[in-house]
Amino acid sequence: MTMSLFDQTSDDTGTRKEELCPGAFVLHGFALQDETALLNAFHEVTAKAPFRHMVTPGGFRMSVAMTNCGSLGWVTDRTGYRYDVIDAESGQPWPPMPAPFLKLAQDAAAEAGFAGFVPDACLVNRYEAGAKLSLHQDKDERDFTAPIVSVSLGIPAVFLFGGMNRAEKTRRVPVSHGDVIVWGGPARLRYHGVLPLKGAQHPLLDEYRVNLTFRKAG
Helix, strand or coil: CCHHHCEEEECCCCCEEEEEECCEEEEECHHHHHHHHHHHHHHHHHHHCCCECCECCCCCECCCEEEEEECCEEEEECCEEEEECEECCCCEECCCCCHHHHHHHHHHHHHCCCCCCCCCEEEEEEECCCCCEEEECCCCCCCCCCCEEEEEEECCEEEEECCCCCCCCCEEEEECCCCEEEECHHHCCCCEEECCCCCCCECCCECCEEEEEEECCC
16 A cells, blocks of 8 residues: 555644554654754663663564663563563663653654653664564553554664454555654554565664654553
């Protein structure tokens, strides 16, 4: 499905908003207004909690490098998927969620119709050429009334947005530096993923795509 088939509007800031389905929107370029503060905060977080390749319960090493910030962090290992207050590699709490992260998440959620969003977890994923994210649901959280806010930075990617079961047809949604996808309400448990990334270069993030995923986990 091409982007021209999505419903499109623009707000007063010039952000182009596309509705993927009821409860799910792409906010193109929404993160660019606070780009410098956002990237500075990103580097501060990863300096305190460096990227690592986690292992799934089945023993597979994830192609996407990950870390977290906020009061909770998502982790996976041989014992399962879960949120934890402690970074197992450092033995310390995850870094606090930076103010620019929180502001962006709340502003994007409000723009998509989910005012009052207060995330307590931000998953920070780093993709390089060939890395992908298989179709999955975000269902490790306790409360599904809060939306998911996903911010794309760096090289382009193709986001897959599916239905309520894995077998349903997916839409391919191209995302670029500064794009934000928000889904919640009737779309909250839709399957989603990322196609294998093609090699590219970004002036600020080199050959990587960084994804910030904000959630209300606890």
